[in-house]
Each structure stands twice: as C-alpha cells, then as structure tokens.
Amino acid sequence: MAADGRRAGWARWLRRDWLPRRKWARSLEPLDWVAGGFLLAGLVLVATGLLPRTQAAETVRRVTPLLIFLGSVIILAELTAQAEVFDVVAARLTIWARGKFLALFAMCVVFASVTTAFLNLDTTAVLLTPVMLATAAKAGIPSMPLAMLTVWLANTASLLLPVSNLTNLLAADRVDLAPAEFASRMILPQTASVLATAGCLWLFYWRRRRRGRERYTPPPPHTAGDQVLFWVAAVACAAFVVLVLVGTSLPVSAVICTVPVAGVFLLRAPKALTWRMVPIRLFAFVIGSFLVVGTIARHGLGHLLAGLVGTDPGTAGILRAGALGASLSNLLNNLPSYVAGEAAIVPGNHDQLLGLLIGTNVGPLVTPWASLAIILWYEGCRRSGVKVSWRAFAATGAVTATATLLVSLAALIATAHG
Numbered sequence: 001m002a003a004d005g006r007r008a009g010w011a012r013w014l015r016r017d018w019l020p021r022r023k024w025a026r027s028l029e030p031l032d033w034v035a036g037g038f039l040l041a042g043l044v045l046v047a048t049g050l051l052p053r054t055q056a057a058e059t060v061r062r063v064t065p066l067l068i069f070l071g072s073v074i075i076l077a078e079l080t081a082q083a084e085v086f087d088v089v090a091a092r093l094t095i096w097a098r099g100k101f102l103a104l105f106a107m108c109v110v111f112a113s114v115t116t117a118f119l120n121l122d123t124t125a126v127l128l129t130p131v132m133l134a135t136a137a138k139a140g141i142p143s144m145p146l147a148m149l150t151v152w153l154a155n156t157a158s159l160l161l162p163v164s165n166l167t168n169l170l171a172a173d174r175v176d177l178a179p180a181e182f183a184s185r186m187i188l189p190q191t192a193s194v195l196a197t198a199g200c201l202w203l204f205y206w207r208r209r210r211r212g213r214e215r216y217t218p219p220p221p222h223t224a225g226d227q228v229l230f231w232v233a234a235v236a237c238a239a240f241v242v243l244v245l246v247g248t249s250l251p252v253s254a255v256i257c258t259v260p261v262a263g264v265f266l267l268r269a270p271k272a273l274t275w276r277m278v279p280i281r282l283f284a285f286v287i288g289s290f291l292v293v294g295t296i297a298r299h300g301l302g303h304l305l306a307g308l309v310g311t312d313p314g315t316a317g318i319l320r321a322g323a324l325g326a327s328l329s330n331l332l333n334n335l336p337s338y339v340a341g342e343a344a345i346v347p348g349n350h351d352q353l354l355g356l357l358i359g360t361n362v363g364p365l366v367t368p369w370a371s372l373a374i375i376l377w378y379e380g381c382r383r384s385g386v387k388v389s390w391r392a393f394a395a396t397g398a399v400t401a402t403a404t405l406l407v408s409l410a411a412l413i414a415t416a417h418g
Contacts, residue, residue: 042291072254090134129380293336305344318355326363365397
C-alpha cells in the first residue's frame, strides 16, 4: 500500500510539473528556438572564454539602447492597436482608395516608404503591420499582400536617411555625412529599391490572380470604443514621429511616448497590460547574435571578410561588398553583419562601404532572422492570427532581394562615377 501511494504521488508530480513543461515546449515556434539557440551559444562562448567578458560587457552596453527602443516601441504599438488607432487609419485608407486595388496599392507603398525613411524600419514593422492587417480586414481582402508590402518595404525603403536604419547611423558616422548629404547620396538607390520592390510585390502578391478580386467595397469609417484611449495613443504616436524628426534619440523618444499611454491604460483598461507584451524572444536574439558574431570576428572572421570584400574602391568592390552584406545578413542578421563587414573595408573606400550598407539593408528578405524588422513584423502577424509560410517567404524574398540589390547598387555606382 505504501508503494502504491508513492507511485501515485510520483504520477501526480509528473502531471503537475513535467507535462506542462512538455506542453510549453511544444508551443515554442521556430523563431523561439533560433533566438534561444543564439543566446545560449553566446553565453557558452563567454563562459568558455572564447569571448572575453570585457568584450561581452561592451557588447551588451552597445545593444542596451537598441533593446530599450525596441521593447518600448513594441509595447506602444500593442497598446495603440488595442486603442483602435490602427483600425481608424485602415478604414480611412480603404475609403480613400474607393475600392480600386491599384490606388490602394500605390497609397500603401508610399505610406510604408515614407514611414520607413523618416522614422525607422523597425518602427514601420511595429506600427505599420497592424495598420496594414487592419486595412486588409476592412477591405475584405487577403492579409498576405499587405503584410508582405509592409515587411519588404520596411527593409528596402530604409536607405534614405541616417534615422531610417540603425546601420545607416553607423555608416553615416563612418563616412562623415550629415543627414542632408547622406540623403543626397542615397536618394537614387532608395528610389530604385522602392520601385523594384513595388514591381515584385505586384507580381507575387497583388495582381488580380493573386488577390482574387477586381475591386473591393470600401467600409464605413471606424469609431473607437474608448475615445480617451484612442486620442492618447494617437497623440503619443504623433509625438514619437515629431521627436524622431527633431533628432531625439530613438530610445528616449520611445520611452517618453510609451509611458503615458501605459499609464492611461493602467487606469482605464488594466487587463490590457500583460507581460506577454515584452518581446523576450527579440531580446534573446539580439544579445545572442551580437555575442556570437563578436566571437567569430575575434577568431578570424575579420580576415575572411577582408579577403571576400577586397580593397577595390570601384565597381567591382562595391558589388562584392553589396553581395557580401546581403549574404551575411540572411545567414546571421543584418545589424551584426554590417558591423563585421564595416571592419573589413578599407577606411577610405566610402562607396564600397555604402555598397555594404545597401546589401545589409535591402538584401535580408530571405530568412526569418535576417533583420530585426522581419522578427518584429512576424510578431505582429502572429498576434493578429496571420499565418506566414516561410517557404513562400524565402522563395519570393530571394527574387526580390536580388532585384532590389542589383538596381540599388547600379544606382550607387552610377552616382559614384557620375
């Protein structure tokens, strides 16, 4: 009898502790494993001494402002969506297009491109994804055409200004270009990239055979249920835009705008505030990827990349740098890939460095981890119940990345030799 009691006790313990863990493990998605794998690998590299702790601490110090920005802006986007701001904007877009898909497509391309160029590609992925998904729902059309428009242009429209992409900030500092000078240098590659992306979007996702309808019926205007939450969130988003445009740092801008929105939600809708809003997976991926790339760079990656990119400041060097940036970004991630590639380029080869920048910006469209924007975009799709086919994503993304990379590099080369 005592043995039977012990066995029953063990059975209850297994059901209570281990089975939930197995259920939790089954709920993990591929990107969870990727993020966790990068973080675990990074920690192992630090623990074994392959990456000195001083260098690891410096890496964490560098990425901390990035994590503050990303975490804050994701929470801001989530609360703004719950305040129905995105539903109101989506309804207005579909009404302005008057049921014409071409008009809706053009407005969404311009909207996404401007948002990316003047705010940040990660901001576009966070703030614009729910707008586009809500637009699809309002128009009664499939979600994927608008979702893909958002994620592709979040990457390929991020060439114009230093603020458009965190890699741009690093490049502008390296080549010593003010924002206006940077824009004048990159406006032609930016235009070529956006046009090529729009063509691929129409071919793969927006033509009639793909969308299945000739026209759609515009919905009535949308009215938010809680006007206080709506206006506080809307003003906070507008304030974020203004703060970024006047030069306030991204982390400070995001925190300043997120805190009051969260405070109002705490008073009026406290159940909306949950720990699930905190992007733990994203934090793990960013920290882990930087630690891994830093270790590889310390143990020979720099010499390898220097040999691959070469020292030619002309056309051949620009093309090699762009191809290297795109390839390495899809293999690892565009931000640490740019940092590693930048160290391999001769300091005076500014056009070659801009070629690398183009590769790391417009090239990462193939793998789910190629850029933070893709991960943020996927978070928005997952929360909205939109399923992403990674096989189709990779196939169409490979074609689009190749096309945008070639035309953007051609535009850079034309201005370099003009």
